[in-house]
Amino acid sequence: MGSYRFLLSRRWLLFGVVVILLSTFAWWLGEWQFGRLDEKKSSNSVVRTNENLPPAPVAEVLSPDQDVDPADEWRRVEATGTYDVDHTVVVRYRSNDDGAPGVQVVVPLVTDEGLSLAVDRGFLATDARSLAGIEVPPAPTGEVTVVGWVRVDGTGASTAVDLEPDGLSTRAISSDRIAQAVGRPFYDGFVDVETENGEPASGLAAHDLPDLGNGPHFFYGLQWWFFGVLALFGFGYLAYDERRRGPRGERQRPTRNPRPDRPDRPVKEKKVRQTNVRREFQRR
Structure with a gap:
């Protein structure tokens, strides 16, 4: 060595x-x-803590001039008002857990305080490529009480709200961008609806709560x-x-026995076959 x-x-x-x-x-x-x-x-x-809390009045959790506290995300809030269906916003390029394409339907809820709340009413499965091919289930008319989960606004260029001939659309929900498009003040953040007047949103798939696995x-x-x-x-x-x-690279390779007729050509060593059969009974 x-x-x-x-x-x-x-x-x-x-x-x-x-x-x-x-x-x-x-x-x-x-x-x-x-x-x-x-x-x-x-x-x-x-999330576990917020899921187990009773619904709080929306004004106690959300504010029109302050970002949503991350500790309040997935907190349930309650708001009463009237849906502004004329300013429905369709969130494009969405899919459900099974991978089916579709859209999210967001409708502003005008509350009694004069502020609007962006309410994501749920998922609509559709293959339509434009708003013209999307038939949105109607929101309840008159005064409605909404209970839903608080969500933090999206960020980036995908939150831009586009005005199309058939309505408003976006790729990610931002209450600030929707407020600019609608022309009214909104609570910061948005809400994934749980119930409307005590019932799930009709015609739309309900939102799934986040996976709590590690x-x-x-x-x-x-x-x-x-x-x-x-x-x-x-x-x-x-x-x-x-x-x-x-x-x-410098290790010596093991030598081989040369053949008698070809001394320049090395041959492999013959392996001895191990067997328990007596020599006279072995096959030649």
């Missing part, structure tokens, strides 16, 4: 740096996954850490192997 002085060579130093970088990156990815797991647990705790983050974190440890173990094994047997 030799020494480990070869580890000071340029080849092994570069190899070691690469292994350390890969192991560090794998460790960081594992930490990131476990951080995601902590965030998921914290979010699930908020997801795959724990196992993903363990996998990344395993990859980091595996890289270090592989480096150590290769170093031990080179110390014991020398560099791979």
